[in-house]
Amino acid sequence: MAAMSVQEMSINGDQPPPEYIVKESSFGCIESSPPLADQIPIIDISLFSPSSLEYSEQAENHELQKLRTALSSAGCFQAIGHGISDSFLDKVREAAKHFFALPVEEKQKYSRALDGGSEGYGNDVIVSEKQVLDWSYRLTLRVFPQDQRRLHLWPQNPNDFGEMLHEYATKIKLMMGVVFKAMAKSLDLEEDSFAKQLFGDQSLLQARFNFYPPCSRSDLVLGVKPHTDRSGMTVLLQDRDVEGLQVLIDGKWVRVPIVPHALVLNLGDQMQIMSNGIYKSPMHRVVTNTEKMRLSVALFNEPDPETEIGPVEHLIDDETRPRLYKSVKNYGRINYECYQRGEIALETVKI
Numbered sequence: 127m128a129a130m131s132v133q134e135m136s137i138n139g140d141q142p143p144p145e146y147i148v149k150e151s152s153f154g155c156i157e158s159s160p161p162l163a164d165q166i167p168i169i170d171i172s173l174f175s176p177s178s179l180e181y182s183e184q185a186e187n188h189e190l191q192k193l194r195t196a197l198s199s200a201g202c203f204q205a206i207g208h209g210i211s212d213s214f215l216d217k218v219r220e221a222a223k224h225f226f227a228l229p230v231e232e233k234q235k236y237s238r239a240l241d242g243g244s245e246g247y248g249n250d251v252i253v254s255e256k257q258v259l260d261w262s263y264r265l266t267l268r269v270f271p272q273d274q275r276r277l278h279l280w281p282q283n284p285n286d287f288g289e290m291l292h293e294y295a296t297k298i299k300l301m302m303g304v305v306f307k308a309m310a311k312s313l314d315l316e317e318d319s320f321a322k323q324l325f326g327d328q329s330l331l332q333a334r335f336n337f338y339p340p341c342s343r344s345d346l347v348l349g350v351k352p353h354t355d356r357s358g359m360t361v362l363l364q365d366r367d368v369e370g371l372q373v374l375i376d377g378k379w380v381r382v383p384i385v386p387h388a389l390v391l392n393l394g395d396q397m398q399i400m401s402n403g404i405y406k407s408p409m410h411r412v413v414t415n416t417e418k419m420r421l422s423v424a425l426f427n428e429p430d431p432e433t434e435i436g437p438v439e440h441l442i443d444d445e446t447r448p449r450l451y452k453s454v455k456n457y458g459r460i461n462y463e464c465y466q467r468g469e470i471a472l473e474t475v476k477i
């Protein structure tokens with residue numbers, strides 16, 4: 127354990143201790159300001175719903191084409207037209223901000239350590255001595271299935287936190303359903319091709335609130351190390367003002383800009399498996415800021431661990447596109463075990 131907490135070091139303006147310092151790796155060094163991504167388009171997802179005002183087949187096809195290009199290269203896009211009001215998104219950010227601003231003892235009531243699982247409040251889970259630690263705090267909570275909520279880990283302060291999270295997650299789940307269908311359409315598949323594996327009644331929706339305190343040496347530490355999400359799909363609400371997310375595209379880090387009202391949608395490993403590698407689970411990381419704190423809220427969808435997932439039959443062709451991945455259950459566990467051994471989970475499920 128580091129002797130001092132990230133929060134204390136951040137407030138004191140201390141130099142980060144060695145266990146936080148990122149060494150040059152195969153993913154390159156930390157640049158606070160690489161180019162802005164021009165491969166991450168803004169996609170109007172209201173055009174995927176025939177009931178919307180601007181809907182036309184032509185407009186939908188145009189948007190589907192953009193979706194296909196984005197997901198097969200960057201693996202992410204900025205979603206607008208999601209129907210969630212700006213004031214509600216601000217409310218989600220405010221609730222998160224309020225929670226992280228509570229005194230340490232108060233936050234520790236929801237500590238992951240008290241519960242022994244992966245949910246709750248804490249910082250980077252230490253799995254190896256060589257691990258470089260993330261300059262951040264997280265609060266992780268499972269929201270769906272509803273009967274799996276560990277409510278003793280849900281903040282009571284602010285007092286509408288639970289209500290807010292339920293409402294936000296419900297809206298995002300609807301949005302994910304729309305995008306799963308559009309993704310299937312964009313590949314000329316039956317509408318429910320992805321949803322039926324990834325999005326059943328027992329599928330999981332996990333929320334992660336990320337808090338990145340400022341760091342006097344943001345050139346030496348990362349808020350989150352390079353990783354791909356293990357999810358099927360991730361929807362990220364970024365900070366309103368402070369950038370920090372970077373995505374690796376064609377071997378280069380690019381910044382994900384802040385687009386007002388937009389939600390960043392990226393795919394996770396399980397979607398890369400199901401799309402037989404056509405759609406990408408992008409490598410991404412978060413840099414810190416020397417002066418400003420940053421907040422983000424990520425919602426991760428994944429199938430129920432008992433459901434087997436694998437490449438959709440229609441995306442396999444022995445000649446032009448052979449099957450790339452095995453069928454797997456409980457990818458979450460595979461991913462965790464690989465992380466502990468320092469291996470890349472997706473590589474281990476390749477054929």
Ligand code: OGA
Pocket residue numbers: 334336350355362370371410411412421422423424
């Ligand atoms: C994550 C993640 C990005 C961010 O929580 O998996 O990549 O901007 N977060 O906080």
Ligand code: NI
Pocket residue numbers: 353354355410
């Ligand atoms: Ni991530």
